[in-house]
Amino acid sequence: MTFSVTRLTALAGTALVLVGVSAPAFAEPVTLTMETWRSEDAKAWNEVIIPAFEKTHPNIHIEYTPTEPTQYDATLLVKFQGGTAGDIIGCRAFDNPLNLYNQGYLGSVKDLGAVANFPAAKLVAWQTDDGSDTFCLPMVGTMHGFIYNKDAFTELGLSEPKTWEEFHTVLDKIKTDGRYTALALGTKDTWAGGTMGYLNIGPQFWHGEEGRLGIINGTAKFTDPQFVAPFAELARWGQYMAPGFEAQGYSDSQQLFTLGRAAIYPSGSWEIPGFRADGDFEMGAFKVPVEKDGDKCYVTDHTDLGIGMNAATKHPAEVKEFLEWTGGDEFAQLLADALPGLFPLSNSKPTFSDALATTFISWRSECEGTIRLPYQILGRGQPNLDAEISQDVANIIGGTQTPEDAAAQIQKDLDSWYKPAAK
Amino acid sequence: MHSQARRKFWIIASLLAPALAIYTVFMIYPLVGTLQTTFYQTDGKLQVFAGLDNYRKLFFEPLFSHQLLNALGNNFYFFFIHMLVQNPIGIALAAVLSVPTLRFKGLFRSIFFLPTMLSVVVVGFIWQLILSPLWGVSSGLLGALHLGFLFKPWLGLEGTALTTLSLMSVWQNIGIPMMLIYAALLSIPDEILDAARIDGANGWELFWGTKLPLIMPTIALTAILTFIGNFNAFDLVFATQGALGLPNFSTDILGTFMFRTFFGNNLQQGDLNLGATIAMVMFFIILVGVSIYLFVVQRRITSYQL
Structure with missing residues (x-):
């Protein structure tokens, strides 16, 4: 009897050793690469978000691999074509990822449990036109507005402008004083003027979704007053920008503001993490001015970044595990803390410690x-x-083109390929 | 006799083989591949034969033909500035360097050639910083000379950006014509120069009457190298003005137009077939230019046996 007990123990011991040996082999983490254009966020991802995920999911290791933003879509497409794209894909909104999905490069994420944790209005950005399939989970939303130098405003005795009239008065005062550049914006990187100028203030004129859907349905045109007006407003901005703004790029504008040399920076919430790191003065934010005080306000709350799965990934289970996690509360709070201003799009309600983000x-x-x-x-x-x-x-x-001329040309070019009824 | 000729053939063939193999793999095959790509269009993951449709799009659809003409015009302007500024100054520098009594010759030669050895990205970045209206030294320098009113954001204005870029490129590449012509000047035998001096030629006459005709073949070669380099140019524009040839396509040249079309830019998707078509057009432009040089210019230039 004793003999057999000993044998049994020995057997159990052997089994334990076997388990002990094989356990680490099982836990050898799978490496997933994540494609994205947000190199600014690499530090937050590598030092906060990914370690937090890997702590609870030791079976997965994630590598954050950003690409230059203006080359991201092209590079990604080439990588897909060559079969070298990462496992996890950062998705822009709407048409570009839809194109990738239609070509079979992005997998469906429709069946993930996390989908239920997103409002339908945010999911639209990553669904097929008929809504039958979802190819990315919403992740980050960004909001437009104006960030300003509070110290400069106090120094000049200014307060946040609410109406366009007040906005122009504030700009004039800053300009007359001369110590600060009124608007930190340049036109060398054209997208900056488009995104932070027209797409920032425009919705206030064309009444947000009403105007946007109007263009899509063909009931509104760019030549309508509500689409020309924001161009006309922008036409006044040149005089408040730094001399030589024609050769001032996006990063020049950022530096001009964070060095404390400019008073107002038309942009959006995605700047907050960078500005917190670089600027050592009080910052505030005001929303796009309205015509009359008390008018209804419209804000661009853009579905900026989604996250999807490479249809050809070798580790679909692990990718899904990660995507599920990004739809949860833990991720939302991590994002809110590590990257204030890059707002989570899920139904989770994280707390924001950053005043500007709030x-x-x-x-x-x-x-x-x-x-x-x-x-x-x-x-x-x-x-x-x-x-x-x-x-x-x-x-x-x-000053080389009039607002009316621009609007007419844009509408003409849109008409050349887009027929609203044939959606 | 017969076997000797055969032997000779094999020796020549075996000597040519490595170069031919490398040239075929790295030059001819990609060229034929590019040409083939221009006859197809992408449909999802498939390549569909489309005949000359890409060429029709490029030449006759206003969206593309407008960009092509603009880029082509800018390329010619870019080349024009190089011919007007880079090569004459290159010749002048070479002529000065070849003066036997000049001191610190090696130092000057190195300084003039230094920018050529810098990476284009570095050159673009340095000049962008120098010319920046916010951080640059140029506005301050002009201000100190009481010429502040002359300062303009040269790289940001449609009227001046291309000229500024061309001059940046001239600054960088001036070492190449200088070195080529310097070498040609040094190879002129002293006897010829002495003979000219005995005949009473002064320094000025010596250069125009004796040296310049002797280095004419090298000057023509420099011109054709400039032509090839300029019509293949891309890097400097891309590094300083981006793939859109900012501002408002005023610095857009064939290289950036091709890059943007092939790889896409920002939200614009790439089209590899149309991009390859532009690359082919560039190839033919250069081919025509080089042919003119080989069959017309080079035959008319008198080469002297020195």
Whole structure:
């Protein structure tokens, strides 16, 4: 009897050793690469978000591999074609990832449990036109507005402008004083003027979704007053920008503001993490001015970044595990803390410790939200609408094109390939 | 006799083989591949034969033909500035360097050639910083000379950006014509120069009457190298003005037009077939230019046996 007990123990011991040996082999983490254009966020991902995920999911290791933003879509497509794209794919909104999905490069994420944790309005950005399939989970939303140098405002005795009239008074005062550049914006990187100028202030004029859907349905045209007016407003901005703004790029504008040399920076919430790191003065934010105080306000609350799965990944189970996690509360809170201003799009309600981020997010309840105009459906043809708007904004601010002329040309080029009824 | 000729053939063939193999794999095959790509169009993952449709699109659809003409015009302007500024100054520098009594010759030669050895990205970045209206030294320098009113954001204005870029490129590449012509000047035998001096030629006459005709073949070669380099140019424009040839396509040249079309830019998707078509057009432009040089110019230039 004793003998057999000993044998049994020995057997159990052997089994334990076997388990002990094989356990680490089982836990050898699978490496997933993540494609994205957000190199600014690499530190937060590598030092906060990914370690937090890997702690609870030791079977997975994630590598964050960003590409230059203007080359991201092209590079990604080439990588897909060559079969070298990462496992996890950062998705832009609407037409570009839809194109990738239609070509079979992006897998479906429709069956993930996390889908239920997103509002339908946010999922639209990553669904087929008929809504039958979802190819990316929403991840990050960004909001447009104006960030300003609080110290400079105090020094000059200014307060946040609410109406366009007040906005122009503030700009004039800063200009007359001369110590600060009134608007930190340049037109060398044309997309900056388009995104931070026209797409920032525009929704206030064309009433957000009403105007955007109007263009898509063909009931509104760019030559209508509500689409020309933002161009006309931008035409006044040149005089408040730094001398030589024609050769001032996006990063020049960022530096001009974070060095404390400019008073107002027209942009959006995605700048907060970088500005917190670089600027050592008080910052505030005000939303796009309205015509009359008390008018309804519209804010661009753009579905900026989604996350999807390479259809050809070798580790679909692990990718899904990660995507599920990004739809949950833990991720939302991590994002809110590590990258304030890059707002989670899920139904989770994280707490924001950053005052600037809190200001931006408060506009979600005060104003009606919309997304950037050229992204849904309107971005599918040539000439590219977003590129054309951006170029025209640069021309208008530089004074080489009139708002009316730009609007007419944009509508003409849109008509050349887009037929609203044939959606 | 017969076997000797055969032997000779095999020796020549075996000597040519490595170069031919490398040239075929790295030059001819990609060229034929590119040509083939221009006859197809992409449909999802498939390549569909489309005949000359890409060429029709490029030449006759206003969206593309407008960009092509603009880029072509800019390329010619770019080339024009190089011919007008780079090569004459290159010749002048070479002529000065070849003066036997000049001191610190090696130092000057190195300094003039230095920018050529820098990476284009570095050159673009340095000049962007120098010319920047916000951080650059140029506005301050002009201000100190009481010429502040002359300052303009040269790289940001449609009227001046291409000229500025061309001059940046001239600054960088001036070492190449200088070195080529310097070498040609050094190879002129002293006897010829002495003979000219005995005949009473002064320094000026010596250069125009004796040296210049002797280095004419090298000057023509420099011109054709400039032509090839300029019509293949891409890097400097891309590094400083991006793939869109900012501002408002005023610095867009064939290289950036091809890159943007092939790879896409921002939200614009790439089209590899149309991109390859532009590359083919570039190839033919250069081919025509080089042919003119080989069959017309080079035959008319008198080469002297020195």
